[in-house]
Amino acid sequence: MKPMRTSLYWRLLVWFCVANLLVLALGGLFARRFIEFTTSIEINWAALAQDADQAYESGGRDALAAWVAQQRQQGVEATLFEHGEMLYPIRLGASVRSQLPALLSSDRSVVMQPRPSFYVAVQQVVGDDGHARQLLAMSRSHVRLRPQTREKIYLAMQLALSLLFIGLVGWWVARSVARPVEALRRATRRMAEGELSARVGRQGGLAHDELAQLAGDFDVMAGRIEALVAQDRGVLQDLSHELRSPLARLQLILDLARRGGDSEEGAAYFVQAEQEIARLDRMLGEMLALSRMEGGLPGMEREPLELAEVVHEGVEQSRLEADAQQVELQLSRVDSAQVSGNAMLLERALANLLANAIKFSPAGGRVEVTLRVDSSFAEISVRDHGPGVPVDELALLFRPFFRGSNAARAEGHGLGLAIVQRVVQVHGGTIEVGNAEGGGLEVRLRLPLA
Numbered sequence: 001m002k003p004m005r006t007s008l009y010w011r012l013l014v015w016f017c018v019a020n021l022l023v024l025a026l027g028g029l030f031a032r033r034f035i036e037f038t039t040s041i042e043i044n045w046a047a048l049a050q051d052a053d054q055a056y057e058s059g060g061r062d063a064l065a066a067w068v069a070q071q072r073q074q075g076v077e078a079t080l081f082e083h084g085e086m087l088y089p090i091r092l093g094a095s096v097r098s099q100l101p102a103l104l105s106s107d108r109s110v111v112m113q114p115r116p117s118f119y120v121a122v123q124q125v126v127g128d129d130g131h132a133r134q135l136l137a138m139s140r141s142h143v144r145l146r147p148q149t150r151e152k153i154y155l156a157m158q159l160a161l162s163l164l165f166i167g168l169v170g171w172w173v174a175r176s177v178a179r180p181v182e183a184l185r186r187a188t189r190r191m192a193e194g195e196l197s198a199r200v201g202r203q204g205g206l207a208h209d210e211l212a213q214l215a216g217d218f219d220v221m222a223g224r225i226e227a228l229v230a231q232d233r234g235v236l237q238d239l240s241h242e243l244r245s246p247l248a249r250l251q252l253i254l255d256l257a258r259r260g261g262d263s264e265e266g267a268a269y270f271v272q273a274e275q276e277i278a279r280l281d282r283m284l285g286e287m288l289a290l291s292r293m294e295g296g297l298p299g300m301e302r303e304p305l306e307l308a309e310v311v312h313e314g315v316e317q318s319r320l321e322a323d324a325q326q327v328e329l330q331l332s333r334v335d336s337a338q339v340s341g342n343a344m345l346l347e348r349a350l351a352n353l354l355a356n357a358i359k360f361s362p363a364g365g366r367v368e369v370t371l372r373v374d375s376s377f378a379e380i381s382v383r384d385h386g387p388g389v390p391v392d393e394l395a396l397l398f399r400p401f402f403r404g405s406n407a408a409r410a411e412g413h414g415l416g417l418a419i420v421q422r423v424v425q426v427h428g429g430t431i432e433v434g435n436a437e438g439g440g441l442e443v444r445l446r447l448p449l450a
Contacts, residue, residue: 012173015169015172015173016166016169018169019165019166019168019169019170020162020166022165022169043076043121043137043139045109045111045121045123045135045137046109046123046125048071048076048078048123048135048137049123049124049125049133049134049135049137050125051067052064052067052078052079052080052125052135053080053125053127053133053135054127054128055067056080056087056127056133057127057128057129061087061088064079064080064087064088065088068088068090071137075139075140076137076138076139077090077091077137077138077139078090078135078136078137078138079135079136080133080134080135080136081104081133081134081135081136082131082132082133082134084101084104086136087133090136095114096114096120096138100136103122103134103136104122104134106122107124108124109121109122109123109124110122117140118138118139118140119138119139119140120136120137120138121135121136121137121138121139122134122135122136123135123137177211180200180211180212180214180215181211183200183201183215184200184214184215184218186198187199187200187218187222188218191222191225196222196225196226196229197226198222199218199219199222199223200215200216200218200219201215201219202215202216247280250273250276250277250280253269253272253273253276254269254273256269257269257270257273302340302341302342303340303341303342303343304338304339304340304450305338305339305340305341305343305346306336306337306338307337307338307339307346307371307378307380307447308334308335308336308337308371310343310346310347310350311331311334311350311369311371311380312331312334313347314347314350314351314354315329315331315354315369317347317351318351318354318355318358321354321355321358322354322358322367325358325359325361325363326363326364327358327361327363327364327365327366327367328365328366328367329354329358329367329369330366330367330368330369331369331370332368332369332370333370333371333372334370334371335371335372335373335378336373337371337373337378337447337449338449338450339378339427339447339448339449339450340448340450341427341447342427345423345426345427346423346427348419348423349419349420349423349424349445350380350382352416352417352419352420353382353416353417353420353443353445354367354369354382355416356416356417357382357383357384357386357441357443358384360384360386360387360441361384361385361386361440362385362386365384365385365386366384366385367382367383367384367385368381368382368383369381369382373449376448376449377429377446377447377448377449378446378447378448378449379444379445379446379447380444380445380447381442381443381444381445382442382443383436383440383441383442383443384440384441385438385439385440386439386440386441387439387440388435388436388439388440388441389433389435389441391435394433394434394435397417397433398417398418398420398421398431398433399418417433417443420443420445424445424446424447427447427448428447428448429445429446429447429448430445430446431443431444431445431446432444432446
C-alpha cells in the first residue's frame with residue numbers, strides 16, 4: 001500500500017533535502033577554510049624544487065607532467081625552467097609573466113606575494129646531473145597539507161557539519177510540529193478538567209498542514225460539545241421545572257383518592273391521576289426526542305422520498321383529532337417533491353404542526369396545508385385561523401417549554417415547535433413562523449429538493 005502523500009510529509013521531506021544541500025554547499029566551504037587555518041604546514045619551497053628536479057631527471061618531461069598534476073591537486077601550480085625554457089607548460093598570469101625574466105636571471109631564490117592570499121616562489125636547484133634549474137611555483141597560500149591529514153580531517157568536518165545542519169533543521173521542524181501538538185494536549189487536558197470553552201486556536205506557520213486541520217477539527221468538536229452540554233443543562237433545568245407542577249398535583253390527587261376510598265369520588269381522583277401520568281409520559285417522550293435531535297441525527301438513515309406522500313399521510317392521521325375538535329383540515333395544494341430525508345422524522349414534524357394548529361383553532365375553524373415546489377426547495381405551509389401570536393413572542397416559539405400568552409386555552413408542554421425546528425435543521429432546511437393576514441398563525445418549512 002502506497003503511503004499517503006500529505007502536506008506534512010512533503011514538508012518534512014523538503015526540509016530534509018534542504019539540510020543536505022546546506023551540508024554540501026556550506027560544509028565543503030567551512031571544512032576547507034578550517035583545514036587551511038588549523039592543520040596546514042608551511043610549504044618548503046626548496047624541498048618542492050628538489051622533488052620536481054628528481055622527477056624530471058628520473059623520467060623526463062612525462063614524469064615532470066605527472067608531478068605537476070599531483071601538485072595541482074594540492075593547490076600548487078609549479079613547473080621547472082632550464083636555460084630560460086619552461087620544461088612543462090603551465091598557465092601564467094600577466095603580472096607573473098612580465099616579471100618572470102628578471103626572476104629567472106637573478107640566480108637567487110625568492111618568494112613574493114603580489115596580492116593578498118597569492119604567493120609566487122622561484123627556487124634555484126642543482127640536479128644530480130650538475131645542471132642548474134629553477135622551480136616556479138604559485139599558490140593561494142604559503143602552507144599546504146599532508147594528503148592523508150587532508151582526507152581524514154575533511155571527512156571528519158563533513159560528518160560534524162552534517163550533524164550540525166541536520167540537527168538545526170530537525171530541531172526547527174520538530175519544534176514547529178510539537179507546538180500545535182502541545183497546544184492540542186493543553187486544550188484536551190483543560191476539557192478533561194471540565195473547561196469546555198478550551199480551544200486550540202490557530203498556530204502560526206501551520207495554516208495548511210494536517211496538524212493545523214486537526215487543531216481546527218478539535219475546536220469545532222469542542223464548540224459542538226460545549227453547545228450540547230449547555231443545551232442539555234438548559235433542558236434539564238426546564239424539565240425539572242416543568243415536572244415539579246404535575247408531580248405535585250399527582251401527589252395531591254393520590255392523597256385525595258386515598259381519603260375517598262372506594263367511593264365514586266375516589267375513582268374520579270384515580271382517573272385524574274392516570275391523566276397526569278399520561279401527561280408526564282408524553283412530556284418525557286417529547287423531551288427524549290428533542291434531546292436525541294439536539295445531539296445530531298437520531299441514528300436513522302436518509303433515503304429519497306416523495307414529500308407529497310408524507311403530507312397526505314400526516315393529514316390523514318390528524319383527521320381524527322381534527323374531527324374531535326370540529327376543525328376542518330384542508331389540502332389547498334400539493335405538488336410533487338422529491339427530497340432526501342427520514343420519513344418518520346418528517347411525519348413527526350408535520351404531526352406536531354397540525355396538532356398545534358388544531359389545538360389553537362376555534363370550533364368550526366379551518367387548518368390549511370399546502371406543499372409547493374419553488375426553485376430548488378419544497379415548502380410546506382400550515383396555517384390556522386386561531387388567535388395568532390403576539391409579535392414580540394414569535395422569536396421565542398421554538399424555545400423548549402416556551403408557551404405564549406395565548407397558550408392558556410390549550411394544553412401542551414411547549415416542545416412541539418422545538419422538535420419541528422430540529423427536524424428541519426437536520427434535513428438542511430429552514431423554518432419560518434408569522435401571523436397570517438386575516439388572523440391565525442402560519443408556519444412554513446423549506447426543505448432542499450433531492
